[in-house]
Amino acid sequence: MTKTIEISDETYEFLCRTAHELETQNNRHTDTPIFRIYETQKVERREGCGDHVERLDYDGAEEHYCQGCKDILESTDYDYDQLPEVFSDACDCRYSDGATWTFDKELLPASGGYDGVAFLTEKAAEEYRQDNDYHFNGSGVVYAESAFRNHELKPLIAAIKEIAATGAAASEGES
Numbered sequence: 001m002t003k004t005i006e007i008s009d010e011t012y013e014f015l016c017r018t019a020h021e022l023e024t025q026n027n028r029h030t031d032t033p034i035f036r037i038y039e040t041q042k043v044e045r046r047e048g049c050g051d052h053v054e055r056l057d058y059d060g061a062e063e064h065y066c067q068g069c070k071d072i073l074e075s076t077d078y079d080y081d082q083l084p085e086v087f088s089d090a091c092d093c094r095y096s097d098g099a100t101w102t103f104d105k106e107l108l109p110a111s112g113g114y115d116g117v118a119f120l121t122e123k124a125a126e127e128y129r130q131d132n133d134y135h136f137n138g139s140g141v142v143y144a145e146s147a148f149r150n151h152e153l154k155p156l157i158a159a160i161k162e163i164a165a166t167g168a169a170a171s172e173g174e175s
């Protein structure tokens with residue numbers, strides 16, 4: 001049994017554009033891909049296990065800094081940009097409890113209000129990333145994730161393709 005539906009030109013054009021992307025994009029060997037934006041994030045590690053060390057910068061952390069850094073802060077009206085590199089000979093902060101933290105940089109799904117932002121097509125994700133790159137550490141990267149466990153998405157994608165294909169066939173028949 002078939003149903004005849006009427007949809008606006010805008011909706012039909014949107015479905016055709018989306019169906020075209022879905023059919024022609026590189027699905028990166030993923031079943032039912034969705035596209036998300038990843039960004040570089042700092043992930044805390046145990047001391048000695050991470051690639052990066054930085055001074056902590058919460059309010060009051062400077063009390064734990066080494067004497068050299070405390071002196072610099074006091075003489076520069078707390079200009080943190082004047083502090084030496086944390087691994088330089090002029091700084092002993094890394095030997096002081098509570099002055100530094102250790103982390104690795106990893107590419108992870110964007111957070112801070114962008115978690116859960118996902119796109120059906122790589123093109124849409126890439127356009128969004130470019131328009132909002134200032135929100136993402138390292139301006140972000142688009143990755144495909146498999147949504148094969150999402151039982152709504154697969155039939156929804158099939159429906160978009162079906163409506164677009166049926167519409168195309170119908171308008172061919174008209175001309």
Ligand SMILES: [Zn+2]
Pocket residue numbers: 065066067068069070090091092093094
């Ligand atoms: Zn220091």
